[in-house]
Amino acid sequence: MSSFEPKIVAFLCNWCTYAGADLAGTSRYQYPPNVRVIRVMCSSRINPAFIINALLEGADGVLVSGCHPGECHYTSGNYMARRRLVLMHRMLEYLGIHPDRFRMSWVSASEGAKWAEVVTEVTEAVKVLGPNVIKREQVWMQQSL
Amino acid sequence: METLVLHKDKLKDFLKALGDVRLVAPVTVAGKTQFCEVADIDAVELDLNNYTATTKKVMFPQTETMFAFRSTPDGVKVEEGGPAPKTVVFGIRPCDARSFVTLDPLFTKDFNDPYYMKRRAATVLIGHACAEPTNRCFCPSVSGSPAGTEGLDVLLTDIDDGFHVQVVTDRGKEAISGAKSLLTKATEAHNKQKQAADKASAAKIKRSVNLKKMHEILPKAFGLPEWKETGSKCIGCGICTYNCPTCHCFDIQDEGTPYQGRRLRTWDACMFSEFTMHASGENPRHDRSERLRNRMLHKFSYYPRNLGFISCVGCGRCIELCPVNEDLIQILNTVREVCNE
Amino acid sequence: MDATKSLRAIAREVLGREDIACLIGYEKGSYGFRAQPCVLTEPDQADRLIFSPLCVHNLTNYLTLEQIGPLSKADIGKGKIAVVVKGCDSRAITVLCAENGIKRENLYVIGVHSPGVVDLKKIERRFPNAVEPAEVSLEGDSFTITCEGETASVPRSELVNAKCLRCKNNVPQGCDVVVEGPEHSMEDDFADIAALEAKPLEERAHMWQEQFSSCIRCYACRNSCPLCYCSECILDKLRPQFVRRSVDFPENLLFHSARAFHLAGRCIECGECERVCPQDIPLMVLNRKLARDVKELFGYEAGADPEQKALFVTFKPDDPNEGIL
Incomplete structure (x- = not known):
């Protein structure tokens, strides 16, 4: 196994997955420390441009997680998110970005164990892929034609 | 030599x-x-x-x-x-x-x-x-x-x-x-x-435009209704300016974080509505025809008067690439015709 | 020729009406194979109108361009806008009305059964350097082309725009008046999309990198699109700045994916973005991929039904859970 430790940006819905991740912590489930959590009120808050932006800003993988279908705090937010993000997932693959770099999951507030599993699975998959190469230039001084 | x-x-x-x-x-x-x-x-x-x-x-x-x-x-x-x-x-x-x-x-x-x-x-x-x-x-x-x-x-x-x-x-x-x-x-x-x-x-060059005294004619033509007519078909993209070898307007921006980054300049195009947009939200050239008129006057009147050159080398890229056949030659010929010069 | 004649007759009548402010149509271009859009306001201008396979533009774009298309702010409310549409263009009006982009009662839609438009790049390669305005008409299965005093006949399939070869339906929908002609409709088999999907991921990544790297961000694809009409586009926004102003592959990737995704379930495949691109980026290859996936995943087709709501404001509880953990 390589020593590469990926950075994974995780957008978590406030009502389900964020609480689920909290539960994973209080229940002392072990999972890889590679995720950087950003809390949003609902998975439908995720503009598809956030995902590409996260990759461009240096994330090696992106995870969006929210309530199970039918359990949205706002009734239908996650249904809306699902339509958008399932399509986005397909488009990214078409553009040549590996489908494992962007994943989506449903994790409820009571599923601390599932959260640990999801993070483990996503991290392992990104580790295999290696660093993301589509990044914004962070070398600021350069000559270009 | x-x-x-x-x-x-x-x-x-x-x-x-x-x-x-x-x-x-x-x-x-x-x-x-x-x-x-x-x-x-x-x-x-x-x-x-x-x-x-x-x-x-x-x-x-x-x-x-x-x-x-x-x-x-x-x-x-x-x-x-x-x-x-x-x-x-x-x-x-x-x-x-x-x-x-x-x-x-x-x-x-x-x-x-x-x-x-x-x-x-x-x-x-x-x-x-x-x-x-x-x-x-x-x-x-x-x-x-x-x-x-x-x-x-x-x-x-x-x-x-x-x-x-x-x-x-x-x-x-x-x-x-x-x-x-x-x-x-x-x-x-x-x-x-x-x-x-x-x-x-x-x-082999078949197209031409008479530019005699154009830098004086254009300012006189500033208020003509013909600008509105030809400008209304412009879609306000940057094809003509970005492909023009003499267009030179640029924008200056900062990129990066407060801790490190760069200041850069990028091309800008006078055909974009943001080009003249003020911080207050007011846009003095709010109409596409006004922006088209400005581009013509800049190239054939302001620039020659200030710097001694027509800001056009006749490469015709703007004519060929324009999505809606906005034709510089046609526009200048119309201006001359309408002004009876 | 007949379409032009009928169109002029309709225009003369329409422009004479009190409730019509202007008419957006096509007129002869300035040189060669170009036709150009025009805005007419008086009945005696009607004879300027033309309709031929050179009328490539989607005029519905003018209905939503900033400043309400050809009208300046002062003209708003003076009357309806009459617009000439082909089959594909008419679907843009359907989408625009469905999402409240424009109000149907403010329009007078003149439909034309288009026999297919030419691909300007192909015809200009075939007949290079035409200066005198050329004429093109469809006779049977061939275009008759009169250019610089000479007449030639070329099979339609060689010069027609690729989008017309997979045209869903050339009969314009929801029009107030229609200039009739031959009808045709086809099914898009998306074979080229499937072929690209079958290629290895790296190859696709390389292809898009090459294509997007050449983009100069003139935004012609956005401005020529009848359905790109947000008053504040995320590409122009500075705070927050989604897309940086620097022009390089990562920013261009973000720009093009945002543009394409915003059109998912809305793109009516008029092909304007690809036609206008000065760098020949195959944008429809991306748009059609999304159109096909939207159909496959959600059974949704843009512009198919005036009553259907926008793709992303609706959902079905049994939408696919594809790839979700």
């Missing part, structure tokens, strides 16, 4: 003999002609028809870092760009080369623009005379020519056995000095062939 001849088969050797320089030439990438740095000399294409790819980026890149900054325990460190690499531009058309002559006063008049000037000083332009002007070309109308040498250091013209090489400046002479052994002196016959080629290509 000198006139020489380069045999067809020796073109690649000639390019290699230019020495250790950054070579910029037309190459085909992803099925389209681009004007860019050449990694492989075999990829250089000279038998292309007039390419539409922009050439001004050689001196005036679309995105240019002005300086980079970084905050350190000892304060903010600012890093400026290094010198421009020695560059030879090969295969540029006379109209495109001439565009740099019209841009020079703009970048030097009140203030010496270091970014443009450093590239200008480090770049030698080896032109390729136009053998096949297209239906968009009108360079003679703006005092250009398909075999013009203005702005060029060396001009190549297709003749029977290869290229007629006209050395225009001392810099040009120096740049090709490494290729001396490949060149032979042009004979009278060669020079005649070149003259015939120039004449033949000039005869």
Whole structure:
């Protein structure tokens, strides 16, 4: 196994997955420390441009997680998110970005164990892929034609 | 100055003999002609028809870092760009080369623009005379020519056995000095062939526009309703400005984080509504026809009056690429007609 | 020729009406194979109108361009805008009305059964350097082309725009008046999309990198699109700045994916973005991929039904859970 430790940006819905991740912590489930959590009120808050932006800003993988279908705090937010993000997932693959770099999951507030599993699975998959190469230039001084 | 001849088969050797320089030439990438740095000399294409790819980026890149900054325990460190690499531009058309002559006063008049000037000083332009002007070309109308040498250091013209090489400046002479052994002196016959080629290509230009006193007519035409009519079909994209070799407006932006980043300039286009948008939200040129009018007046009235050149070299890219057939020649002819001049 | 004649007759009548402010149509272009859009306001201008396979533009774009298309702010409310549409263009009006981009009662839609438009790049390669305005008409299965005093006949399939070869339906929908002609409709088999999908990921990545790197961000694809009409586009926004102004592959990737995704379930495949691109980026290859996936995943087709709501404001509880952990 390589020593590469990926950075994974995780957008978590406030009502389900964020609480689920909290539960994973209080229940002392072990999972890889590679995720950087950003809390949003609902998975439908995720503009598809956030995902590409996260990759461009240096994330090696992106995870969006929210309530199970039918359990949205706002009734239908996650249904809306699902339509958008399932399509986005397909488009990214078409553009040549590996489908494992962007994943989506449903994790409820009571599923601390599932959260640990999801993070483990996503991290392992990104580790295999290696660093993301589509990044914004962070070398600021350069000559270009 | 000198006139020489380069045999067809020796073109690649000639390019290699230019020495250790950054070579910029037309190459085909992803099925389209681009004007860019050449990694492989075999990829250089000279038998292309007039390419539409922009050439001004050689001196005036679309995105240019002005300086980079970084905050350190000892304060903010600012890093400026290094010198421009020695560059030879090969295969540029006379109209495109001439565009740099019209841009020079703009970048030097009140203030010496270091970014443009450093590239200008480090770049030698080896032109390729136009053998096949297209239906968009009108360079003679703006005092250009398909075999013009203005702005060029060396001009190549297709003749029977290869290229007629006209050395225009001392810099040009120096740049090709490494290729001396490949060149032979042009004979009278060669020079005649070149003259015939120039004449033949000039005869192929069919479009023209009368620009006599245009810089005085246009301001008089400012309030005409015809602007509204022709401008209403403009869709406000940046094709005409971004592909124009003489359009030069730019925007300055900062990128990065508060701890490190860069200040850069990028092209901007007067046809975008944001171009004149004020911080208050007011836009003095809120209509697309007003923006189109401004572009015409800038090129054919303000610029010649302030800097002594028409800001157009007659390459016709704006005419060919415009999605809605907004035609500069048609617009200027209409203006003249309506003003009865 | 007949379409032009009928169109002029309709225009003369329409422009004479009190409730019509202007008419957006096509007129002869300035040179060669170009036709150009025009805005007419008086009945006696009607004879300027033309309709031929050179009328490539989607004029519904003018209905949503900033400043309400051809009208300046002062003209708003003076009357309806009459617009000439082909089959594909008419679907843009359907989408625009469905999402409240424009109000149908403010329009007078003149439909034309288009026999297919030419691909300007192909025809200009075939007949280079035409200066005198050329004429093109469809006779049977061939285009008759009159250019610089000479007449030629070329099979339609060689010069027609690729989008017309997979045209869903050339009969314009929801029009107030229609200029009739031959009808045709086809199914898009998306074979080229499937072929690209079958290629290895790296190859696709390389292809898009090459294509997007050449983008000069002139935004012609956005401005020529009848359905790109947000008053504040995320590409222009500075705070927050989604897309940086620097022009390089990562920013261009973000720009093009945002543009394409914003059109998912809305793109009516008029092909304007691809036609206008000065760098020949195959934008429809991306748009059609999304159109096909939207159909496959959600059974949704843009502009198919005036009553259907926008794709992303609706959902079905049994939408696919594809790839979700």
